[in-house]
Amino acid sequence: MRYLIIGNSAAGVAAARTIRGADPAGEITIVGDEPYPYYARVLTSYYLGGLVSRERLWLAGEEWYREERIQLLTGRRAAGVDAAGRRVILDGGRELPYDRLLVATGANPQRVDFPGAGLPGVFTLRTIDDAAAIRQYARPGGRAVVIGGGLVGIKAAEGLHARGLRVSLVVSSGRLLSQALDDPGAELIRRAMTAAGFSIHLREDVVALEGQEKVTAAVLRSGATLPADVVVVGKGVRPNAGFLEGTGVAVNRGILVDAYLATSVPGIYAAGDVAEAFDRAWQQPRLNAIWGNAVEQGRLAGLNMAGRQTAYRGGIGQNSLVAGSLGVIGGGIVNPPVESQDRPAGSDGKQAGNGTPLSPLGEGYQVVTRLDEKRSLYRKAVLQGRRLVGMVAVGPPDGAGSFQALIGREVKEKYVDAFLRGSFTWAMVGR
Ligand SMILES: Cc1cc2nc3c(=O)[nH]c(=O)nc-3n(C[C@H](O)[C@H](O)[C@H](O)COP(=O)(O)OP(=O)(O)OC[C@H]3O[C@@H](n4cnc5c(N)ncnc54)[C@H](O)[C@@H]3O)c2cc1C
Numbered sequence: 001m002r003y004l005i006i007g008n009s010a011a012g013v014a015a016a017r018t019i020r021g022a023d024p025a026g027e028i029t030i031v032g033d034e035p036y037p038y039y040a041r042v043l044t045s046y047y048l049g050g051l052v053s054r055e056r057l058w059l060a061g062e063e064w065y066r067e068e069r070i071q072l073l074t075g076r077r078a079a080g081v082d083a084a085g086r087r088v089i090l091d092g093g094r095e096l097p098y099d100r101l102l103v104a105t106g107a108n109p110q111r112v113d114f115p116g117a118g119l120p121g122v123f124t125l126r127t128i129d130d131a132a133a134i135r136q137y138a139r140p141g142g143r144a145v146v147i148g149g150g151l152v153g154i155k156a157a158e159g160l161h162a163r164g165l166r167v168s169l170v171v172s173s174g175r176l177l178s179q180a181l182d183d184p185g186a187e188l189i190r191r192a193m194t195a196a197g198f199s200i201h202l203r204e205d206v207v208a209l210e211g212q213e214k215v216t217a218a219v220l221r222s223g224a225t226l227p228a229d230v231v232v233v234g235k236g237v238r239p240n241a242g243f244l245e246g247t248g249v250a251v252n253r254g255i256l257v258d259a260y261l262a263t264s265v266p267g268i269y270a271a272g273d274v275a276e277a278f279d280r281a282w283q284q285p286r287l288n289a290i291w292g293n294a295v296e297q298g299r300l301a302g303l304n305m306a307g308r309q310t311a312y313r314g315g316i317g318q319n320s321l322v323a324g325s326l327g328v329i330g331g332g333i334v335n336p337p338v339e340s341q342d343r344p345a346g347s348d349g350k351q352a353g354n355g356t357p358l359s360p361l362g363e364g365y366q367v368v369t370r371l372d373e374k375r376s377l378y379r380k381a382v383l384q385g386r387r388l389v390g391m392v393a394v395g396p397p398d399g400a401g402s403f404q405a406l407i408g409r410e411v412k413e414k415y416v417d418a419f420l421r422g423s424f425t426w427a428m429v430g431r
Pocket residue numbers: 006007008009010011012031032033034041042043044045076077078079104105106107125126127151152155240243271272273274288289290291292294320321
């Protein structure tokens with residue numbers, strides 16, 4: 001059996017590893033357009049900040065591919081797929097035949113097109129090369145502007161800050177981490193980042209970048225100008241599925257896959273950031289661009305490609321990061337889609353442990369929160385009936401990681417109470 005994997009990262013390598021275990025005689029080829037073996041993309045912002053050395057990024061050396069008898073073609077791009085002939089066409093015209101194909105091409109940063117966006121000193125952060133290039137411009141004592149307040153924007157801002165730059169963060173939304181947090185949680189992060197020296201501009205947009213030979217300033221919609229030696233754009237990502245055009249592979253925002261990670265075209269599978277796979281919190285397909293999901297989807301896709309039919313139970317969008325020295329652990333449905341007004345405290349008679357009302361919101365969602373501004377602590381749990389569908393913990397992380405692992409499962413009210421108080425432990429489950 002000839003297995004061909006496009007994308008040499010979390011999903012692709014997990015699939016290759018699994019296939020080798022399930023089919024020792026199979027021929028496995030990985031094609032990746034970056035010139036490197038497998039590395040930790042999630043650590044690139046720490047490398048940018050000088051907190052992690054380049055050597056620490058490598059997750060597999062070339063000898064690993066040799067030992068596993070995986071042919072690795074680096075620096076090569078898949079330009080198209082001939083699905084009927086079961087061949088992938090690389091840039092330069094070379095054709096690679098396959099019996100099973102995995103598309104694990106991830107996602108790339110959204111581009112911006114305002115004036116000055118192409119100036120030297122303006123970057124996105126996705127690859128090790130991006131991080132290395134940003135480091136050239138990010139001199140300690142300099143000024144940086146980061147556009148976008150999502151996971152990558154915040155991690156880039158933290159990296160630049162750690163490197164000794166004065167960092168301004170420009171965010172279109174009214175709050176930081178707008179997908180991962182709600183207003184009270186995001187406000188704690190904004191205050192902590194401001195206290196740490198970041199300059200945060202909410203409800204603002206960069207409309208132009210100025211400079212001659214390189215970027216020197218960012219112009220905001222309000223008319224303000226922020227000096228900048230380096231600019232990092234972090235406005236979200238888009239799945240790399242364009243090269244599949246004409247193949248019949250169904251693509252919505254990402255490549256649509258069934259419970260076996262198979263696409264709509266026989267023999268072709270997809271996994272990782274490029275795939276729109278089942279989400280256990282939302283109970284529907286969704287893009288969840290996170291490392292853990294990519295690895296798990298790659299593993300499951302590999303099993304299925306090797307003929308071991310195994311259903312994917314679904315992933316959950318999760319976040320875990322530090323911003324302005326405050327921890328954020330969250331996941332699932334943090335902001336339920338249809339929100340009605342909270343009922344006043346106690347009106348529904350259902351109380352969480354700290355006296356916060358367990359108030360029904362919108363379509364059967366119940367939200368409980370606890371805010372302790374003095375301790376910079378915020379906790380939120382979102383339930384649908386007895387099922388935990390989302391949570392957030394800002395500040396001290398006690399028990400939050402364990403509680404996060406319960407998303408998608410039925411939980412007892414005492415677990416929720418304990419989570420809000422910061423005393424939840426895994427040992428409670430099953431008692
Ligand atoms: C700065 C940063 C910080 C992050 N932090 C976190 C974090 O803290 N936690 C977390 O869970 N996630 C984090 N992520 C997201 C995480 O890195 C991704 O979810 C994960 O890398 C997805 O893995 P993947 O294998 O699906 O795709 P990718 O890692 O994107 O790999 C896909 C590979 O395929 C290559 N490729 C694309 N098109 C082609 C083609 N046509 N031919 C050949 N090769 C191609 C790409 O260049 C890339 O090398 C972060 C991402 C970034 C950029």
